[in-house]
Amino acid sequence: MTQTTAKVTAVHKERYELIPCRDGLRPSAGANSAPLYGRLKTGIYMNGMEPYPTVGDIVDILFNPQGDSVIIKTHSRRSYFSRLDPDPGGHREQAVAANFDYVFIMQSLNQDFNLRRMERYLALVWQSGATPVIVLTKADLTENPSRQLGEIESAAMGVDTVLVSAVTGSGLDGLEKYLQPGKTCVFLGSSGVGKSSLLNALMGADVMTVKAIREDDAKGRHTTTHRQLAALPNGACVIDTPGMRELGFWGEEGDEGISGIFSDIETVLGGCRFSDCRHQSEPGCAVRAAIERGDVAQERWESYQKLKREALYAENKAAAMREKSERNQHIAVWSRQRKKEVW
Ligand code: GDP
Numbered sequence: 001m002t003q004t005t006a007k008v009t010a011v012h013k014e015r016y017e018l019i020p021c022r023d024g025l026r027p028s029a030g031a032n033s034a035p036l037y038g039r040l041k042t043g044i045y046m047n048g049m050e051p052y053p054t055v056g057d058i059v060d061i062l063f064n065p066q067g068d069s070v071i072i073k074t075h076s077r078r079s080y081f082s083r084l085d086p087d088p089g090g091h092r093e094q095a096v097a098a099n100f101d102y103v104f105i106m107q108s109l110n111q112d113f114n115l116r117r118m119e120r121y122l123a124l125v126w127q128s129g130a131t132p133v134i135v136l137t138k139a140d141l142t143e144n145p146s147r148q149l150g151e152i153e154s155a156a157m158g159v160d161t162v163l164v165s166a167v168t169g170s171g172l173d174g175l176e177k178y179l180q181p182g183k184t185c186v187f188l189g190s191s192g193v194g195k196s197s198l199l200n201a202l203m204g205a206d207v208m209t210v211k212a213i214r215e216d217d218a219k220g221r222h223t224t225t226h227r228q229l230a231a232l233p234n235g236a237c238v239i240d241t242p243g244m245r246e247l248g249f250w251g252e253e254g255d256e257g258i259s260g261i262f263s264d265i266e267t268v269l270g271g272c273r274f275s276d277c278r279h280q281s282e283p284g285c286a287v288r289a290a291i292e293r294g295d296v297a298q299e300r301w302e303s304y305q306k307l308k309r310e311a312l313y314a315e316n317k318a319a320a321m322r323e324k325s326e327r328n329q330h331i332a333v334w335s336r337q338r339k340k341e342v343w
């Protein structure tokens with residue numbers, strides 16, 4: 001088997017869709033046609049010697065013309081999004097997209113517009129190593145977006161904002177600057193914001209994979225992975241991610257969103273004898289009692305814990321990010337002042 005490099009275009013449970021790289025980085029032409037499949041070399045990946053590949057990753061493979069190739073190495077990433085591995089017992093960071101240049105933070109101008117969520121997205125993008133672009137969708141549905149634009153201006157100073165309509169095609173030329181050959185853009189936004197429609201408008205034709213993504217979505221978000229990379233006719237690449245939830249943010253307000261949906265569990269939680277109860281074998285544990293009574297299903301308790309962990313992880317990341325940017329601001333102010341004093 002010959003060794004070569006490839007780019008990961010889709011992640012299934014154990015199988016990776018790949019396209020060969022022409023020059024080690026750029027996918028070769030016809031990236032949307034017949035994919036190559038690869039599986040991880042267990043001896044390398046199970047020992048934690050290499051990070052698990054994700055969409056956008058460049059990997060070394062042992063090419064197998066007869067069947068699945070063998071993935072033996074993940075190249076270092078110039079940018080990535082990650083979350084906490086949602087598998088029980090998994091404590092590791094898990095990348096969900098890699099090697100992108102721009103992230104289109106997408107919100108529609110009608111119901112979906114939410115400034116707080118945009119701030120969360122912005123923090124994530126700055127941390128990822130890529131450049132954010134705010135893309136406001138469904139421009140055809142709004143007469144005057146000046147209120148939203150004003151709010152964005154103050155929340156996201158200096159970030160490019162583009163208004164588009166996938167229906168009329170207005171504003172699409174404003175995205176050309178980012179969608180250059182060899183560049184990769186991530187579409188980030190809630191379901192229904194218009195990610196698939198924008199991708200279709202940019203492709204100039206319906207893409208089969210978009211439909212596949214949507215079907216997977218309905219089936220079960222935790223079992224099937226549906227991150228995919230599509231190549232536009234001009235050679236730019238687009239990665240579609242399902243949204244905040246995938247990145248560990250749950251609901252509109254993160255942690256509070258979990259509480260709203262699991263209010264039954266949160267009520268039980270208050271009843272444990274010890275305030276620092278770990279809900280394992282402590283005496284007087286209200287959670288274990290509720291599970292034994294059948295008031296709370298074991299699986300529901302597990303998914304609550306899982307989402308809680310993910311949300312906490314994402315919150316910590318965002319907080320660390322805010323702290324860092326505040327510190328940098330202080331340093332900038334301090335050095336400006338110092339310059340003034342010196343001169
Ligand atoms: P996704 O879940 O983010 O991929 O969103 P979709 O692309 O599936 O779009 C969700 C809904 O919004 C669909 O009914 C689309 O027809 C509609 N939609 C998407 N883009 C636009 C747009 O620019 N204008 C209008 N009026 N509707 C749009």
Ligand code: ZN
Nearest residue numbers: 272277279285
């Ligand atoms: Zn307890």
